[in-house]
Amino acid sequence: MPRNALWKSIAQSLTGDIASGRYGPGDKLPTEAEMAARFGVNRHTVRRALQDMSEKGLVHTRRGSGAFVASKPTDYPIGRRVRFHQNLRAAGRMPAKEVLAVETRSADAREADALALEPGAAVHVYEGLSLADGQPIALFRSVFPADRLPGLPEALRAHKSVTRALEMCGVHDYTRQSTRLTAKLASPTQALLLRISDGAPILRTISVSLAPDNRPVEYGHTWFAGDRVTLTVEP
């Protein structure tokens, strides 16, 4: 009975280093070659250990770059009011947003339907990346009706925050009407942006938010890195 497997004791040792705080979330581990030398084993044996830890979600490797300690899953509450910055700051983490695109185009069928617009009406589209402590948490795409929010693109470029930008356009509050959830596998592009491995699980939400006058103002898609967040649904 092989209670002794070299790669297992290596995985155990590395897991201990992470647990004791020697390597914190997001830190880069030494290269496979270095670790192989340190433990006195072949690189493949280290790889076997990393593979195990990767499957358990403890680390995450990127070809050409290295192995990194996975960050602890962030708790992300979903309720009537979803405010990215407030949510994360409440959890004691440093929120940030990276803008990927802000553009205006005509709505497709689903978007028009969700926002109660004529097919082909103009919409503003906001795409970006949400980060916590520098780690990518989620990819999002928000679609807004252009006719009712003329100055939105400029407001978004100025303040990245959706809440702020809407405020500047006269929408002082908004609440979720519906949120739908599905599990997906990351596409190569999504994996790259979220810095997770290709084919890792992703949590996708599709939501519609309403202005105080009960008219839809935002149709949003969000793709969360599955192993970095836990979504909490509040009534």
Place this chain on the structure above:
Amino acid sequence: MPRNALWKSIAQSLTGDIASGRYGPGDKLPTEAEMAARFGVNRHTVRRALQDMSEKGLVHTRRGSGAFVASKPTDYPIGRRVRFHQNLRAAGRMPAKEVLAVETRSADAREADALALEPGAAVHVYEGLSLADGQPIALFRSVFPADRLPGLPEALRAHKSVTRALEMCGVHDYTRQSTRLTAKLASPTQALLLRISDGAPILRTISVSLAPDNRPVEYGHTWFAGDRVTLTVEP
């Protein structure tokens, strides 16, 4: 009881080869398959012979790699001043060091405590293997406060000696404040590095060394191969 057991005569033959100097300490024996062919027996019969020799401490096998001839023990004094090279040269043996890792990371709780640092402060870590006549004697891990010794990693990479490296960083002397001793069993990775069998006894020392200003400069762990060294404690 057959006094002419096949595996015994094979062990005898191999033992003779070692005694006659045909295979010196550290040399690799032919593969099991080769020897099986040469002696005209099954591989298991050769294995039985090697197993016996391994229990007697004559050889030491490594999976995936081969069987190697073992070597003889060394005496190692421990006092207020512990200087690896001087100790071994005095015993007429050829000292050497193999660097396994030099890295800078954040200290865990014990390391911070021993070096009187804030938890999570940066430390330099030096891991390596001490050899005498090419045979591994001890594994060590030394932890140094990074803020007071900025250039230490480069110095260590240049001259593997701790005494020299500290000197280059302005610490011209250091003495042991404390040394704690325990007996342990070798972990699989330790056994590999020290080239002893898995679960063999190991002598572990934990020490703190002080600079002339009485501040701690080194927090060191050393794991000695139990059957290759005798530690001598001097007042």
Place this chain on the structure above:
DNA sequence: AGTTACTATACAACTAGACAAATCATTACC
């Protein structure tokens, strides 16, 4: 019949080396 020494085979675990693919840092260039 039961034990012992050995054979035969198969597979798991690890080593060794080579090469491909992605990344990163630097340099050169416009």
Place this chain on the structure above:
DNA sequence: GGTAATGATTTGTCTAGTTGTATAGTAACT
């Protein structure tokens, strides 16, 4: 100032060889 090219580094994958372990079988001796 950006960007294209380049070279070194690092992870991913593949093939092959070696020791470790397990199971089953055979022959000889008690």
